[in-house]
Amino acid sequence: xxxxxxxxxxxxxxxxxxxxxxxxxxPFLYYxxxxxxxxxxxxxxxxGADPVLLVNPMERDEAARTGLRVADSSVYSLQSLLKxxxxxxxxxxxxxxxxxxxxxxxxxxxxxxxxxxxxxxxHAVLSQLEKLVPGLEIVDDSNQPLILQAMATxxxxxxxxxxxVGKKTxxxxxxxxxxxxxxxxxxxxxxxxxGAPLTIGDVKRKIxxxxxxxxxxxxEGTIFAIGADAGVPHSSGQSGDLLRLGSTIVFDIxxxxxxxxxxxxxxxxxxxxYAPDFALSLYVDVRAVYNQVVSDLRPGAECKTYxxxxxxxxxxxxxxxxxxxxxxxKGYVHSLGHGVGLRVHxxxxxxxxxxVPDILKPGMVFTIEPGLYYPERGAGVRLEDTFWMRPxxxxxxxxxxxxxxxxxxx
Numbered sequence: 001x002x003x004x005x006x007x008x009x010x011x012x013x014x015x016x017x018x019x020x021x022x023x024x025x026x027p028f029l030y031y032x033x034x035x036x037x038x039x040x041x042x043x044x045x046x047x048g049a050d051p052v053l054l055v056n057p058m059e060r061d062e063a064a065r066t067g068l069r070v071a072d073s074s075v076y077s078l079q080s081l082l083k084x085x086x087x088x089x090x091x092x093x094x095x096x097x098x099x100x101x102x103x104x105x106x107x108x109x110x111x112x113x114x115x116x117x118x119x120x121x122x123h124a125v126l127s128q129l130e131k132l133v134p135g136l137e138i139v140d141d142s143n144q145p146l147i148l149q150a151m152a153t154x155x156x157x158x159x160x161x162x163x164x165v166g167k168k169t170x171x172x173x174x175x176x177x178x179x180x181x182x183x184x185x186x187x188x189x190x191x192x193x194x195g196a197p198l199t200i201g202d203v204k205r206k207i208x209x210x211x212x213x214x215x216x217x218x219x220e221g222t223i224f225a226i227g228a229d230a231g232v233p234h235s236s237g238q239s240g241d242l243l244r245l246g247s248t249i250v251f252d253i254x255x256x257x258x259x260x261x262x263x264x265x266x267x268x269x270x271x272x273x274y275a276p277d278f279a280l281s282l283y284v285d286v287r288a289v290y291n292q293v294v295s296d297l298r299p300g301a302e303c304k305t306y307x308x309x310x311x312x313x314x315x316x317x318x319x320x321x322x323x324x325x326x327x328x329x330k331g332y333v334h335s336l337g338h339g340v341g342l343r344v345h346x347x348x349x350x351x352x353x354x355x356v357p358d359i360l361k362p363g364m365v366f367t368i369e370p371g372l373y374y375p376e377r378g379a380g381v382r383l384e385d386t387f388w389m390r391p392x393x394x395x396x397x398x399x400x401x402x403x404x405x406x407x408x409x410x
Contacts, residue, residue: 001363002031004150009047012146014139015109016101017051019043019147021117024259025219027342028114028147035259036062040117042097043068054100076100090121094128101133108135114147144356152347153363154340158262159388159398160366162340165264166214166386166399168214169255173268173401175210175250176203180243180272181294181407190272190409200224201239207253210308216255222343223252223267223355230269231375232333245273248379249280250371254344263344265367267384268401273409279293282372282381283405289313289370290383293336297368299393302357303350310370319372323352330374331399337367340386362391365398381405 009086010015019028023038032043036058045051053068054076063070076099087128099109113126130136154162159276182199183190190198207222225237230250243249252267269286271279292313293306311323311332320331331386336350360366366389371382385397 001153001155002150003155004153005146006048006094008146008149012109012141014112014141014146015047016106016111017043017147018097018111019047019114020122021115025035026116027151027260027346029116030260030342031147031151033066033068035261036060036066037259038313041180042100044097044100044104046106046333049104049131052100052104054096056364071100073104083203089346090124090128093125094132096126096127108133110137110139112139112141112146114145148350150349151341152345153360153361154341154365154388155363158341159365161262162264162386162388163398165216165255165257165262166266168211168216169264169266170399170401171214172207172210173218173251173253173266176207177270177287177407179203179206180270182245183409185245185409188245188273189246197242200226200237200241202242202305204237204239211255215258217258217260218253218255219260222254222255223250225250225380227378228375229400231373231378231381232380233328233371233373243272246276246279247273248275248279248381250382252382252384255409257342260342263340263396265340265344265384265386266399266401267369267371267382267401269381269383269405269408270376271405272407273365276378276379277404279379279381280405282374282379285317285372286372286381286383287320288317290368293370294368296397297360297387297389297395299360299362299389301360303337303348303360303366304352304354304357306368307350307352310336311362312347314370314372330376331372332370333373334371337368337384338367339364341365346380360389361391362393364389 023036041049042054052071054071055063057073076096081095085091132169192198223236225235226249227247229235230248249270254265256263311321314321314332320328339346339348367386369384373380389397
């Protein structure tokens with residue numbers, strides 16, 4: 001949680017944080033500011049002190065709404081600094097950081113940098129900053145970013161925002177199901193009111209509209225994949241593919257609050273009209289593994305143990321897994337789950353290959369998403385919900401939605 005940041009800074013011997021970039025779709029900056037339509041903003045936090053926000057004065061109203069202390073932009077005016085540096089924008093930006101850090105009491109120490117900005121510009125500015133502050137050490141904590149460690153557990157307000165996104169998400173999922181089941185069928189293909197075959201692209205356009213109506217965005221796209229594409233976990237689906245009865249459709253939707261806020265992640269697999277025997281057998285196995293793993297989740301366990309368990313359960317049912325064959329492209333081919341928050345993929349990780357295993361803790365919000373994939377047989381099945389480990393260690397799916405495989409076509 002955000003309240004853990006000072007302790008994490010102490011533990012990792014980090015004296016200051018710099019978070020930079022535009023306001024929207026910048027998870028680390030959003031974490032401190034709560035959003036805001038900033039064309040560019042900087043947050044500096046010294047260990048043991050409240051964070052300070054530096055923005056363009058034209059965005060002072062947005063800055064005020066964050067509740068953070070806002071640095072006097074006139075004191076750190078880039079235009080004034082450009083005059084001092086003879087128009088050298090790199091040097092001016094570095095000088096602004098140096099003066100703000102100094103005014104906050106930072107003369108030397110270890111600085112960790114986060115955010116989303118132009119990599120070349122950031123490298124140039126930070127290199128210049130190191131020259132201006134001889135005692136400065138810019139820390140590489142990319143293996144386990146401190147802020148991601150804090151973000152791994154959520155407070156009650158964060159959980160409720162994620163739950164709200166989840167409720168809106170399943171409303172859209174229900175609209176998609178109603179849309180599909182209300183269409184006519186001609187030669188085992190759904191057709192619209194104009195008699196033209198309906199496609200994956202038709203459905204995705206409606207998904208985008210229905211999300212926007214709920215102030216949600218899907219900046220990373222939506223997976224709505226049928227047949228062989230459903231057999232490849234991250235195939236998003238081809239726009240021109242027809243909606244055929246009996247083919248598995250993997251519907252993986254992971255929208256966020258407009259402007260880049262909290263995400264939700266959710267997957268169901270459907271067959272329109274009926275399910276062939278092979279698709280039904282995959283669904284039965286995935287549902288059984290899902291139920292078993294969810295029932296076994298406990299605080300204090302290494303997350304990767306559930307990935308190992310998932311591989312063992314699927315192998316016992318006759319499927320190949322990455323537990324025995326890392327390069328398999330059929331059977332169970334991915335990790336069991338991941339954290340969800342201001343990024344759709346964050347800590348904890350359930351992969352068995354992470355260098356430092358994550359521990360399941362109260363306050364974590366995460367997915368459980370076992371799946372089986374057989375692209376050569378034109379089928380894939382995945383089931384996914386987003387869970388919260390409550391303070392007492394119990395596990396709750398943040399929203400509820402049916403797991404039915406078959407959608408009857410009216």
